[in-house]
Amino acid sequence: MQKGSEPRSTAQATWSAEAFQRDAGPVVERVRKHLAQAIARDEGVTRGFPSPDELLRHIPGGFQDAPTSSLSDFVELAIQRSPWQHHPRYVGHQVSPAIPRAALLQLVAATLNNGMAAFESGPAISVMERRVIEWMTALVGWASGGGILTSGGSLGNLTALLAARQRKAGFDVRDDGLAAHQPLALLASDQVHYSIERAAQIMGLGRRAVIPVRTDDRFRLVPDDIPRAFEQANASGRRPIALIASAGATGTGSIDPLDPIADHCERLGLWLHVDGAHGASALLSPRHREALEGIERADSLTWDAHKLMSMPALSTAVLYKDARDAYETFAQDASYLFHGDPAGRWFDVGLRTVECTKPLMALPLYGCLATLGVGVFREALEWGYDLAREFAGMIEAAEDFELACAPESNIVCFRHLDGDAGEELDARQRFVVDRLREAGTFYTVKATLRGKVYLRTALMNPLTTREDLEALLEAIRVA
Numbered sequence: 001m002q003k004g005s006e007p008r009s010t011a012q013a014t015w016s017a018e019a020f021q022r023d024a025g026p027v028v029e030r031v032r033k034h035l036a037q038a039i040a041r042d043e044g045v046t047r048g049f050p051s052p053d054e055l056l057r058h059i060p061g062g063f064q065d066a067p068t069s070s071l072s073d074f075v076e077l078a079i080q081r082s083p084w085q086h087h088p089r090y091v092g093h094q095v096s097p098a099i100p101r102a103a104l105l106q107l108v109a110a111t112l113n114n115g116m117a118a119f120e121s122g123p124a125i126s127v128m129e130r131r132v133i134e135w136m137t138a139l140v141g142w143a144s145g146g147g148i149l150t151s152g153g154s155l156g157n158l159t160a161l162l163a164a165r166q167r168k169a170g171f172d173v174r175d176d177g178l179a180a181h182q183p184l185a186l187l188a189s190d191q192v193h194y195s196i197e198r199a200a201q202i203m204g205l206g207r208r209a210v211i212p213v214r215t216d217d218r219f220r221l222v223p224d225d226i227p228r229a230f231e232q233a234n235a236s237g238r239r240p241i242a243l244i245a246s247a248g249a250t251g252t253g254s255i256d257p258l259d260p261i262a263d264h265c266e267r268l269g270l271w272l273h274v275d276g277a278h279g280a281s282a283l284l285s286p287r288h289r290e291a292l293e294g295i296e297r298a299d300s301l302t303w304d305a306h307k308l309m310s311m312p313a314l315s316t317a318v319l320y321k322d323a324r325d326a327y328e329t330f331a332q333d334a335s336y337l338f339h340g341d342p343a344g345r346w347f348d349v350g351l352r353t354v355e356c357t358k359p360l361m362a363l364p365l366y367g368c369l370a371t372l373g374v375g376v377f378r379e380a381l382e383w384g385y386d387l388a389r390e391f392a393g394m395i396e397a398a399e400d401f402e403l404a405c406a407p408e409s410n411i412v413c414f415r416h417l418d419g420d421a422g423e424e425l426d427a428r429q430r431f432v433v434d435r436l437r438e439a440g441t442f443y444t445v446k447a448t449l450r451g452k453v454y455l456r457t458a459l460m461n462p463l464t465t466r467e468d469l470e471a472l473l474e475a476i477r478v479a
């Protein structure tokens with residue numbers, strides 16, 4: 001198109017700055033209104049909670065050459081039919097109410113849409129990624145650490161375990177594969193996130209290669225049980241190469257005792273991977289990082305910024321104590337992308353990630369750290385952690401509620417003691433979760449812990465207050 005000429009095709013019109021301008025005003029205004037409504041608690045967390053089949057009736061398929069919806073109708077549909085995570089009474093999954101500025105920066109990222117695999121495809125964002133990684137490794141306490149950003153904690157755990165396997169297998173898994181070698185094993189507590197079992201499946205180790213280590217009454221890994229699990233692996237013919245510790249565990253937010261775990265790993269020659277997808281953000285708080293003592297002794301760490309740093313999904317750091325270990329995951333020659341010796345090529349981030357093309361997750365993260373400062377992240381984290389302790393106190397003080405365990409992060413699991421024992425009580429918790437969601441008053445989730453069903457709340461929103469949680473207990477009682 002010539003400068004100043006009118007677009008002549010629908011495609012040209014669709015890609016024009018004028019089209020963007022026409023769309024952006026109303027959409028941004030609608031998002032602002034959504035935030036205002038959610039935060040004001042004027043409306044429910046959900047507008048009913050339709051079944052998958054009911055939603056299929058509300059969300060038509062059958063696209064055609066011409067549009068089948070207006071933009072405003074479509075945005076309305078998406079907002080109205082989704083749970084509102086910015087609502088202070090959304091206390092369900094560990095998904096964040098994205099920082100509104102981060103959501104805006106996501107728009108910048110989505111528009112630039114650089115490729116990211118090699119420096120040439122996303123130069124500035126690759127350097128931003130390095131700055132974010134430097135900041136994170138320094139928080140862990142690693143002088144020569146390194147790492148990358150990747151698409152989620154599940155992929156992050158897999159990526160770190162691939163590096164662990166290459167370093168600890170005793171043979172070259174990358175080149176030779178697993179055939180004709182002794183089977184390998186991973187040790188992990190019975191509370192570990194399911195992505196660890198999946199990683200074992202993807203890595204060709206099989207689920208049975210994950211040998212469980214016992215947990216205590218607060219769902220934390222028992223370090224003294226590690227030698228037994230190690231022996232169990234050996235006795236079954238598998239050689240243990242790594243131990244995965246949780247900080248915190250997905251179910252209860254419990255934090256495994258990392259220092260004594262690191263002692264065992266050192267002695268047994270195990271790679272220590274800390275799954276901090278949920279709780280590594282506590283490194284931001286001098287008060288709460290104490291519970292993570294020993295984290296600096298890990299070989300690798302997964303840290304989700306889309307959880308307790310409230311980034312839009314997905315935004316995950318995989319960090320290594322030794323920056324060079326990141327290159328152990330994959331050493332491949334894709335000469336059209338990467339040239340020369342990999343170890344010196346920190347700026348080609350795709351050498352160390354499963355992804356080739358990758359979202360520009362460093363942009364909102366770097367952007368918020370730079371333009372908001374670190375303090376607000378610390379404040380939000382401490383709010384959630386402190387509120388969880390307060391909430392646990394309220395539950396303990398109530399006769400008709402039972403706490404699963406004292407919270408160690410921002411997750412609180414508890415039960416409503418209404419009805420008979422056993423199955424009935426489990427059914428009661430399930431009923432309550434469904435009932436509150438359908439009414440839109442609160443969004444909580446369930447967790448099954450040692451065979452019993454609990455209500456599970458993750459306090460991710462700095463706008464959730466003690467009063468909201470008092471109202472939650474009352475809503476449960478009358479549900």
Ligand SMILES: *Cc1c(COP(=O)(O)O)cnc(C)c1O
Nearest residue numbers: 152153154193248250275277278
């Ligand atoms: C959330 C979580 C994961 C998975 O991370 P995703 O980003 O959802 O893929 C892994 N481990 C723990 C401990 C988690 O809390």
